[in-house]
Amino acid sequence: MEPLLVTRELVAGYGARPVLHGVDCEVRPGELWAVLGPNGTGKSTLLRAVLGVAPWVRGEVRLFGRARAEWEPRALARKLAWVPQSFEPAEGFSGLELVLMGRGPHLGLWGLPSAKDTALARAVLEELGVASLADRPGEALSGGERRMLLLARGLVQEPELLLLDEPTAFLDVAHQVGTLDRVRARVDAGLGAVAVLHDVNLAAAFATHVLLLRDGKVLARGPVDTVLERGALEALYGLPMETALAPSGARLFAPRAPSR
Numbered sequence: 001m002e003p004l005l006v007t008r009e010l011v012a013g014y015g016a017r018p019v020l021h022g023v024d025c026e027v028r029p030g031e032l033w034a035v036l037g038p039n040g041t042g043k044s045t046l047l048r049a050v051l052g053v054a055p056w057v058r059g060e061v062r063l064f065g066r067a068r069a070e071w072e073p074r075a076l077a078r079k080l081a082w083v084p085q086s087f088e089p090a091e092g093f094s095g096l097e098l099v100l101m102g103r104g105p106h107l108g109l110w111g112l113p114s115a116k117d118t119a120l121a122r123a124v125l126e127e128l129g130v131a132s133l134a135d136r137p138g139e140a141l142s143g144g145e146r147r148m149l150l151l152a153r154g155l156v157q158e159p160e161l162l163l164l165d166e167p168t169a170f171l172d173v174a175h176q177v178g179t180l181d182r183v184r185a186r187v188d189a190g191l192g193a194v195a196v197l198h199d200v201n202l203a204a205a206f207a208t209h210v211l212l213l214r215d216g217k218v219l220a221r222g223p224v225d226t227v228l229e230r231g232a233l234e235a236l237y238g239l240p241m242e243t244a245l246a247p248s249g250a251r252l253f254a255p256r257a258p259s260r
């Protein structure tokens with residue numbers, strides 16, 4: 001299957017300083033890539049470089065078979081959705097209206113959502129277990145509630161490729177699992193997704209592939225079952241790790257303090 005996203009020798013940074021030093025990756029339909037790595041290593045910068053919002057980028061970024069620069073923004077927004085780490089909703093918008101913004105790239109000349117768009121937005125909120133946020137004022141929502149709206153906005157955009165920057169941050173454990181479960185269900189139906197995660201166990205449970213990023217370089221990448229292992233994680237985080245097999249067969253990872 002043709003890749004949705006390809007980066008080759010990707011270098012990106014801010015000011016004079018490169019943050020990414022030659023990152024290669026490929027994402028195909030039906031793949032959920034977890035990007036793991038220490039703080040400040042360039043995970044968000046990688047997503048931002050793909051979106052074209054990192055201050056400078058060298059190397060190749062191809063989306064849906066074409067160079068990124070060849071895409072007209074609105075056409076690209078019908079295929080590529082972005083779930084950022086956080087947002088400050090402008091005052092006066094309800095939760096439903098904020099989610100409906102995800103339909104923007106699909107709307108006609110006047111930009112007015114139809115009854116079908118509204119039904120889709122309500123259905124996604126329902127699916128995520130946050131239907132009650134539809135009628136709440138956006139500016140009055142908690143950090144976790146805003147995250148759920150951001151995810152809903154990304155899903156109603158009905159993209160072919162979904163980029164998620166720490167989608168589980170600020171969420172309780174049930175919403176963390178629920179969020180990745182809903183993303184994975186869409187991935188199993190053909191979506192491609194890239195999610196920056198800090199929780200190795202969530203990556204093990206939901207990702208199909210992992211990309212381990214350290215100091216702006218790819219330490220390892222490939223299928224989750226082969227790449228996500230103790231030695232690679234110890235090299236990634238510079239910390240001893242323990243692994244175990246749960247009765248369900250799930251692989252579990254636990255960091256150990258070096259002094260203990």
Ligand SMILES: Nc1ncnc2c1ncn2[C@@H]1O[C@H](COP(=O)(O)OP(=O)(O)OP(=O)(O)O)[C@@H](O)[C@H]1O
Pocket residue numbers: 014015019037038039040041042043044045046
């Ligand atoms: N707008 C910016 N201007 C200058 N430097 C930046 C900017 N954004 C990020 N950086 C720097 O680039 C480096 C990589 O940042 P990035 O946000 O990509 O890391 P990350 O791996 O996502 O980190 P975290 O896990 O802490 O979110 C960091 O050293 C950061 O300070």
